[in-house]
Amino acid sequence: MSSNKRILSGMRSTSPKLHIGNYEGALHNWVDLQNDGFDLFCMVADLHALTTMFDDPKAVSINAREVAKDYVAAGIDPNRSVIFIQSHVKEHSELHLLLSMMTPLGWLERVPTYKEKQQDLGGAEREPYGLLGYPVLQTADILLYRPHGVPVGRDQAAHLEIGNDIGRRFNKLTGSEVFSEYKYMISEDELRAKLPGLDMRKMSKSYGNCIYLSDTPEDTAKQIQSAFTTPTKMRKSDPGIPEGCAVCQYLRIYSPNWEQQWAEDVAGERGCSQNKKELTEILNEYLRPMRERRAALSDSDVEDILRDGAKRAQVVAGETMDAVRSAMGLF
Secondary structure, three states, rough: OOHEEEEEEEEEEOOOOHHHHHHHHHHHHHHHHHHHOOOEEEEEHHHHHHHOOOOOOEEEEEEEEOHHHHHHOOOOOOOOOEEEEEEHHHHHHHHHHHHHOOHHHHHHOHHHHHHHHHHHOOOHHHHHHHHHHHHHHHHHHHOOOOOEEEEEEEHHHHHHOOOOOOHHHHHHOOOOOOOOOOOOEEOOHHHHOOOOOOOOOOOOOOHHOOOOOOHHHHHHHHHHHHOOOOOOOOOOOOOOOOOHHHHHHHHHHOOHHHHHHHHHHOOOOOOHHHHHHHHHHHHHHHHHHHHHHHHHHHHHHHHHHHHHHHHHHHHHHHHHHHHHHHHHOOO
């Protein structure tokens, strides 16, 4: 398996369900890369989830299995791509430790997400050491597979730059060329990548504004009924403002007739109820294949996929660690 076609990406298992924002912002791109012939390594980042869920590790483990199901449901084929749980490949922890010994503290304190996650935890007394070292673990995750690239959103690319910095520092300090720089593989479909929540805020489980890949058609219909629309459109004949309406934003992505629907909305020729009804039908059909793939998976199937994925990931990870130990003189 050649590293010039290898891709590494992953998601944290902080929730048992992935939403359509996760799909449109990441999974959709992963599936495209898989279908384009890249060797895709899809990690469920349970160790990363512990930085904010350190008091509930059992939930993190349960969530990890559910996230893996959503990977398969979204179209990641375990026969073509590697699906594994981060903690099942021990080399992640080993490389994290070694890289942490040579990463300057100031680099970590300047990472944008560090301050954000500090605020999420609500106080320094709850801040674990692992939160500060999060970028080093993330770097280990990536460098362990010496990939060609990492699929990321445009706004996340700067957060991963520290990984290439750490790789260059390792090479310089050890006089080796173990790590090559990886590329940021940014999806060109900015519209899908920035899919808003049903209330027009950022899509987040904490806001309750999500549609989940594992939702039933009835769940989806209920969520869409509560979606934000043009506040000043009280009657069908009132002009709508599609740019500020969550339902219209979703129609723009999922409906082949969105331009006509938007024009009718602006002209007062259709009401919000009609928009919601049509979106419900379109989105449920869009999600139907994913739901069917998920329903066909048993817990035993998932364990087999993860066990096989960990073995395949460990082969590559083991080769990298042999090179790392040799460069450092650790035998």
